[in-house]
Amino acid sequence: MLREAARTADRLLYWSIVVQVGMIALTVNLQVFNRYVLDYVLGWEEEVARYMMIWSSFLAASYALWQGEQLGMEFVVKLLPARYRRIVRILTYLLCIAFLAVIAYQGFVWMMPQQLDQVSPSLGITMAIPYAAIPVSAVMMIWVEILFIWRELRGMDATREPGAEPLPL
DSSP: OHHHHHHHHHHHHHHHHHHHHHHHHHHHHHHHHHHHTSOOOOSSHHHHHHHHHHHHHHHHHHHHHHTTOSOOOHHHHTTSOHHHHHHHHHHHHHHHHHHHHHHHHIIIIIIHHHHSSOBOTTTOOBTHHHHTHHHHHHHHHHHHHHHHHHHHHTTOOTTSOTTSSOOOO
């Protein structure tokens, strides 16, 4: 049941990123068409494209981490004996969690409340919505790092093909 929920979440995240990138392309093309062909500017297209790009970028970072596509120094870790490999990986995951926890905390506690009163010029929405991408994606990445630690503690192979299947729960 948990694996099916993880697969569903994986697919949902993937397709939300795909839809957002498609919407960015449509919005930017609409803006170019309106500006240069119709000589008319709606005004909201640039903000919508910018905010969707922010959200899709941060969600894609979470998805890439989930799929094992993050930047790493695995070739160095593989030079270590098996016991030390696990220790180094777990320490690395814990350091990432600490860093991401600071980002999430700073985003939710300090940044978001300041943005609630600020309104975007064209859309009239609170700026907390675009800025929420930062702490939300940090929390998502913390969850993925916790799953990586769980995988290491269970002794599962960390070098399997990335993206083959969602992480085991």
